[in-house]
Amino acid sequence: xxxxxxxxxxxxxxxxxxxxxxxxxxxxxxxxxxxxxxxxxxxxxxxxxxxxxxxxxxxxxxxxxxxxxxxxxxxxxxxxxxxxxxxxxxxxxxxxxxxxxxxxxxxxxxxxxxxxxxxxxxxxxxxxxxx
Numbered sequence: 001x002x003x004x005x006x007x008x009x010x011x012x013x014x015x016x017x018x019x020x021x022x023x024x025x026x027x028x029x030x031x032x033x034x035x036x037x038x039x040x041x042x043x044x045x046x047x048x049x050x051x052x053x054x055x056x057x058x059x060x061x062x063x064x065x066x067x068x069x070x071x072x073x074x075x076x077x078x079x080x081x082x083x084x085x086x087x088x089x090x091x092x093x094x095x096x097x098x099x100x101x102x103x104x105x106x107x108x109x110x111x112x113x114x115x116x117x118x119x120x121x122x123x124x125x126x127x128x129x130x131x
Contacts, residue, residue: 001034001035001038001039002035002038002039002041002042005031005032005034005035005038005042006031006032006035006042006045008027008031009027009028009031009032009035009045010045010048010049010052012024012027012028012031013028013049013052014052016028017052017053017056025067028049028071029070029071029074032045032046032071032074032075033074036074036075036078040078040079040082042075042078043075043076043078043079043082044075045071045075046068046071046072046074046075049068049071050065050068053065053068
């Protein structure tokens, strides 16, 4: 859901840049709020907005970024709220012993190594190319 609202907000923002109407601005802000409520990673939304303006204008003019201030405020609020809410969801670090953590790390690396092995045995480095 985070991605859908994030992309919806960016589409609304592009429309706002083409035709600056309060409707598009409100839809963009609403989509950003829903995206932030879905996942805290959405706090980068104002930065992406600013980059869109920079790509469009090809130069930095401060007044072109003033309309993004409410988005930065929302991102700051969600950025400050997130650590408090996430600390309740994360378990204590004492729930795993050092040996358990070490074993889990080795197991994860082993799975990654096994997953990266080639699956098609007909392709070999020594296979000759046609003449």
